[in-house]
Amino acid sequence: MTLDLIETNLKRVRENVRKACEASGRNPNEVNLLAVSKSQNIEVIESAYKVGQNNFGENYLQEAKEKIDRLPLADWHFIGAIQSKKTKEIANKFNWVHSVDSERLAKRLSEQRDPKKGKLNILIQVNTSKEPQKRGVHPNEVYSLAKKISVLSNISFTGLMTIPAQSHNEYVTSSCFRTLRQISEQISYRLCLEKSLHLSMGMSNDYLLAIKEGSTWVRIGTMIFGPRDKIYRDY
Numbered sequence: 001m002t003l004d005l006i007e008t009n010l011k012r013v014r015e016n017v018r019k020a021c022e023a024s025g026r027n028p029n030e031v032n033l034l035a036v037s038k039s040q041n042i043e044v045i046e047s048a049y050k051v052g053q054n055n056f057g058e059n060y061l062q063e064a065k066e067k068i069d070r071l072p073l074a075d076w077h078f079i080g081a082i083q084s085k086k087t088k089e090i091a092n093k094f095n096w097v098h099s100v101d102s103e104r105l106a107k108r109l110s111e112q113r114d115p116k117k118g119k120l121n122i123l124i125q126v127n128t129s130k131e132p133q134k135r136g137v138h139p140n141e142v143y144s145l146a147k148k149i150s151v152l153s154n155i156s157f158t159g160l161m162t163i164p165a166q167s168h169n170e171y172v173t174s175s176c177f178r179t180l181r182q183i184s185e186q187i188s189y190r191l192c193l194e195k196s197l198h199l200s201m202g203m204s205n206d207y208l209l210a211i212k213e214g215s216t217w218v219r220i221g222t223m224i225f226g227p228r229d230k231i232y233r234d235y
Helices: 003-023 042-050 061-070 084-093 103-112 139-149 170-190 207-212
Strands: 032-036 055-058 075-078 096-100 120-125 155-161 198-200 217-220
Touching: 003 032, 003 042, 003 207, 042 055, 042 061, 055 061, 061 075, 061 084, 084 103, 096 103, 096 155, 103 120, 103 139, 103 155, 120 139, 139 155, 139 170, 155 170, 170 198, 170 207, 198 217, 207 217
Parallel strands: 032 055, 032 217, 055 075, 075 096, 096 120, 120 155, 155 198
Antiparallel strands: none
């Protein structure tokens, strides 16, 4: 994919974000664009970086390492399943982790983060659809986990993330996003947080609904980069 096409795609997505924010009475500056670059080659990611995209999301540590080495000044977000044996590298190679779902993982990330790098931004993954096969914390258990990890020294609890139930029904999708927003409001109140929590929700097929429900990070891949080059698995 050419640089011009990537730039055009980014402009289109950003314009869609702006219009969705205006329709919802929100400030477009509240919504950040996370370019999901998993299974994309480094050349197209560099093209996106050259035209002003600075935040990139990766699911697999091994695949991400070369990309991070090539673009060390970008902000890198880990959005995939976290393996315990890889927490040290994840803690020190990424700026954000969106997929924490246990106190054990949060403690490992905090203990293994180099303090010289500053605090690692952590989001709790919430299973808002309550599907038994899906990763994430049950909505009723989020506050308890947030309270425990908010005091850890080398991480900063900054928000919540969810992946909604797969559905063609917009009401079902919006309900998952609304649940996450409501949980975040309750946690902010109970923990007396000075800043609103980030909400990482919404992908290429549902990000406009997510913005309406309060998303601050939309995770967009194919709308920017096109089809993925390969199916990658981390071992």
